[in-house]
Amino acid sequence: VGCDFRQVIRVWVRETGQDEAMLQRALAELELQQHFEFQFCQLVHGEAHWVVLTHDPLPGGGFVRTFSDITVQKKLEERLLEMSRTDSLTGLLNHQAFYETVAVEIERKNRYGRPLTLMCLDIDHFKQINDRFGHPAGDRVLWSFARILARSTRKGDPIGRVGGEEFAVLLPEAGMAQG
DSSP states (O other): SSOOOOHHHHHHHHHHHHHHHHHHHHHHTTTTOOOOEEEEEEEETEEEEEEEEEEEOTSSOOOEEEEEHHHHHHHHHHHHHHHHHOTTTTTTOHHHHHHHHHHHHHHHHHTTTTOOOEEEOOOOTTHHHHHHOHHHHHHHHHHHHHHHHHHHHHTTTOEEEOSEEEEEEEETTOEEEET
């Protein structure tokens, strides 16, 4: 109370861990005479919070600024994105996410001339497991196979379930001798 808003912004920048660029942006935007809003992440007591800032100028001067915490919404968006890219049974990349990753890695291989190996694997006679022991047992086999693949590859190598019992592993920086 009683402070110039520029001073309030300086305190906000300091207390939330914003950088000098954010300070300069926030100060410059005080002069804007049109509505705007943007989202950004800030630290509050060491914890990341997403905020949407809305700026509405008032007739005759001044403005109203609203800060809304949208952290829960952002976490839900992140979770939905993760779910859209993950096979729900195995926890591996689903086929779409795996193929998108392959496209990126092929582009990198072509640009930099680096080795790249793609391994395709499937579980032979898997239908017999489902027919003889039931789908829950088949699901356990798929889940276990996914765990074996994850333990048998380098950390960070993309692994995907690309079909029912079909899997693929991408090995960036690995030629046939390392694959």
